[in-house]
Every structure is written in structure tokens, then in C-alpha cells.
Amino acid sequence: DTEVTQTPKHLVMGMTNKKSLKCEQHMGHRAMYWYKQKAKKPPELMFVYSYEKLSINESVPSRFSPECPNSSLLNLHLHALQPEDSALYLCASSQVDRGSGYTFGSGTRLTVV
């Protein structure tokens, strides 16, 4: 299995809702990442987990809460989001040797209304 699977593919939520994004990989990668991408812009790093521990938080607002329950799963819990949080959220994973490249999922298109 050489894929990163993200669910759901599309999500519309109100500003008072609580929702979660899910990411799963079975490649044995021990680093997992959340990126946020606006249209026609490069992805922006949000969080990095290594060996299931949060190693990088790029000053992301607390309304985004990551969770890594095990080495294959990565969640992003969303609460009280703003319309400007609407974006494509990409999950990625990599091996210890990051030179082999990062494998990305196809993303969740999030719209906050």
C-alpha cells in the first residue's frame, strides 16, 4: 500500500460546528504532517508528528487540534472555525530518510460557512 488516504474529500461546516479530518497510511512511515493550501498557493505546514509525538506546531490557532492515535492514523479536530479557514487540507507522511520524499493524500476541501 503506497497511499495516504484522507476522509472526507469534501466538508462544509458552520462556524459553531465540531468536525474532524482523518488521514491514514500503511507504508510504515513514522512522520506525518498536516498542510493547509489556499487556491493557487503552495501548501503551508501546520503540524508535524514524529513517532506519534507532536514535534512541530507552526503557530496554528487552537481551533485546530491535531491528534496521532497510532503510527498509521492522523486526525485534525476542528472547532469554531472562521470562513478564512476554508482551504484544502493535505496530509502527508514520510520515512525516516526524508530524502525518499513525502507522500501526500488527495486532501479534504473544507468550506466554512
Place this chain on the structure above:
Amino acid sequence: AQTVTQSQPEMSVQEAETVTLSCTYDTSESDYYLFWYKQPPSRQMILVIRQEAYKQQNATENRFSVNFQKAAKSFSLKISDSQLGDAAMYFCAYSRNAGGTSYGKLTFGQGTILTVHP
């Protein structure tokens, strides 16, 4: 801090022709990785090719090749025999080789939109 610059917001090429996408980067590190990623309208970021900074030989993957000039900090992508399916946004990216458990960030350029004309 590392930066990656793609100076061509848009490029176009005729089907079967060759096109080169430019990328420059700035780093004080000597050991790092460089990547080209392709993002078609389907959204998934797909790894096209990668280069290890300590290897002088330019990487090649089928119709895709790079021109890696370490001293000039340049990393261009050449696409030969362009196909309609090559149309996408292309991102150049940099990753520092921190080693061990220090997983760092992937720094992206601003991207180049490639259009392929039939």
C-alpha cells in the same frame, strides 16, 4: 531560513515539445534534498523527481530530468515529449536533512502553472 523561488508563475508548451521550469533556493546547509511535485486539478500532490544535494549526477525519471547546479543553488525541471496529462501546477521543494528524529518542514516555492496545448 531556507527559501525556494519559482520565477515563472505560468508556462505553456505544445504537446510533444520540451519545457523547462526554473527553481532557485537559498540555504546555508550542505546536506539537503530537493523535489519537484506536480499537483493536477485532482489536487493530489505527486512526487515527480528528487535530488540529493551530495550527489552531483542529475536525477532522471523517464521524461523528467533536472539540472542541479549546487553552487548556483539552481534546480530546474525539464519535461521532454510533453503530454496533455502533464498539465498541472508544479512545485519545487526543499527539505533539510536533519537526520535522526528531527523531522523538518518541506519548504515550497510559489508554483508554476503548466499548460500543455494539443
